[in-house]
């Protein structure tokens with residue numbers, strides 16, 4: 346038996362215990378919600394829409410029709426709420442964000458009846474991820490065996506998905522889209538009553554609704570009164586599309602764990618997205634217009650690109666069309682305010698390396714829709730606000746798992762290689778992925794959103810240092826390797842608690858100690 350198997354057995358025990366425990370917990374939290382929504386479905390759709398008369402008044406105002414806003418508009422409109430959406434730009438977006446949807450996010454699209462929006466946009470199916478480091482690679486499929494046929498990751502042009510969702514939402518008679526820029530929230534006596542906005546033709550206007558849901562994205566300028574979080578720009582993405590280039594493993598995304606971490610995944614039948622991520626703390630991003638960027642990509646980045654992709658990478662640089670985007674992180678710290686609600690990146694942002702943003706956004710949309718289903722109207726904003734506080738606890742299994750794994754990847758894979766303990770941690774993490782099975786495969790099942798569980802993640806965080814110590818002792822211990830392992834054992838809990846602590850230990854692991862967790866719908 347080699348050292349991997351010995352430590353595998355030990356860790357399997359720890360994992361098995363935690364997985365069974367967390368599975369039970371998820372069932373406890375999840376099942377009542379499901380029954381409640383099925384029950385609500387029977388009566389909600391028609392009655393709610395017309396019960397208070399079709400007098401032109403709206404129930405819910407949505408600010409921003411990006412990934413979260415357009416899905417939410419459809420979900421709430423389908424349930425019969427009268428929805429008014431104000432979006433700054435209703436033309437099809439063209440941006441380098443939100444192109445890879447995890448299979449867990451696709452499951453949420455199905456729950457929202459929006460899965461047809463990834464059809465007819467040249468979306469590609471993705472069945473897993475390949476991690477590559479220093480010439481070695483490991484292929485980890487998503488654990489899709491127990492899911493219906495057709496469930497997998499999807500990658501596409503972000504704007505095409507958004508436009509499809511907008512069109513589907515706009516086809517509902519009780520959903521109205523308007524192009525305009527919301528400038529502020531209208532607040533009276535501590536209650537948000539609606540929004541002030543500039544219409545497409547530049548007129549100042551106001552619109553009112555008993556509930557305003559703000560989903561104006563990561564750069565939100567409206568979240569101030571609804572959240573106390575501060576955005577941190579951690580790294581930057583440099584992206585371009587490589588055409589007619591075959592990935593070494595078709596229908597797999599390719600995560601390159603080099604000094605400058607990179608991602609490659611298909612976004613069309615003949616298009617591969619190349620995204621290079623650079624740490625903004627140590628480096629200034631080169632200028633695209635002066636040609637510095639092209640030079641930087643060829644000289645500093647290309648040597649780290651896996652050889653099978655390097656030619657296509659270099660060839661594409663000269664074609665131009667290089668884009669950059671800021672990668673942010675922001676934990677959710679909502680300030681409950683009657684009449685207002687935050688969702689999507691306006692509420693919570695995580696690093697994009699694990700491609701989890703849309704999965705969290707769709708999961709939050711499902712949850713919010715389900716919470717609103719038992720309500721007949723929203724006429725008491727204070728009671729609705731109190732009731733909706735449970736949203737922030739109920740979202741934790743998905744949000745905390747995906748946020749924390751993204752945070753860990755950021756801390757480990759974007760750390761400076763000059764720090765020997767982080768360099769060793771990087772190496773150990775890759776070796777851990779290479780173990781596959783319940784180890785690397787287990788991590789992939791969490792980051793895919795298929796089995797989101799903060800407790801499973803904790804068991805991996807326990808297993809990692811154990812594995813590191815094992816590696817240092819076998820086949821025979823050396824002082825250098827033992828020193829590195831000892832450093833790792835000391836550093837790993839710090840990294841883990843920093844990342845998971847940001848999610849709120851009580852909300853994540855002890856939700857039943859929070860009064861909001863038990864709150865039922867208001868009866869008025």
Ligand SMILES: Cc1cc2nc3c(=O)[nH]c(=O)nc-3n(C[C@H](O)[C@H](O)[C@H](O)COP(=O)(O)OP(=O)(O)OC[C@H]3O[C@@H](n4cnc5c(N)ncnc54)[C@H](O)[C@@H]3O)c2cc1C
Pocket residue numbers: 408409410411412413414431432433434441442443444445446447525526527528560561562563565566582670671672673688689690691697699700701702703704706
């Ligand atoms: C570089 C990068 C790569 C990413 N890659 C992935 C990935 O592969 N997979 C993944 O799941 N996630 C990814 N993400 C994250 C993902 O893009 C976001 O989580 C997702 O777009 C959030 O959706 P949203 O609706 O909150 O915001 P957005 O999709 O940004 O939508 C916000 C909308 O609000 C509108 N708006 C803004 N201000 C106003 C205003 N004042 N008035 C009216 N309208 C307004 C905007 O025009 C926009 O349409 C990535 C992020 C980055 C930065």
